[in-house]
Amino acid sequence: MDPQDLLLTALRASLIYFFLLFVIRLLGKREVGSSSAFDFLVALMLGEVVDEAIFGDVSMTKGLLAISVIAIWHMVNSWASYRSKFVQKLTSAEPTVLVEHGKMKQDNLAKERMNKEEVQSELRLMGIDEIKQVKRATLEPNGKVSVIKEEWAEPLQKQDFPELVGEEKAKEPDNGKQKQPGKGKA
Secondary structure (H helix, E strand, O other), X not given: OOHHHHHHHHHHHHHHHHHHHHHHHHHOHHHHOOXXXXXXXXXXXXXXXXXXXXXXXXXXXXXXXXXXXXXXXXXXXXXXXXXXXXXXXXXXXXXXXXEEOOEEOHHHHHHOOOOHHHHHHHHHHOOOOOHHHEEEEEEOOOOOEEEEEOHHHOOOOHHHOHHHHHHHHHHOOOOOOOOOOOOOOO
């Protein structure tokens, strides 16, 4: 195998990796779905390279080299994102607040290319009928919407009624652990 040919294969794999990373970041959070841009990119590229190597469209050496280059770039990007806020901002998405205190943030909806109906649909999937119940709805980097409800919209819990919790404890049976006369602490 010609070393120059292998170098060209490595360069092509690198160029494609960074170009696809750029395109995926342009598409936005919702287009990638629950995977990170890195994971999506690696799965996409490895799937194609493995296909080519398996069916003999490229030599096994070139296929293994391309897979190795993709894996190395993936590890370098992960490490660089961990070590540098700048690289992390370049390669990762930030959470975007879509609703705050029952009001949609139109500028953020436009930035994420979402409309009011899509947000309302996401809220309904979480059992929220009215937008005024939402303290904050955020489009997370993984493309999912997370919601924090207003305090008054949360369902009541047992601990919300301390006077009832105290009464229940008083009514609880001892389960046969009654003190016997003459026994216990002196």
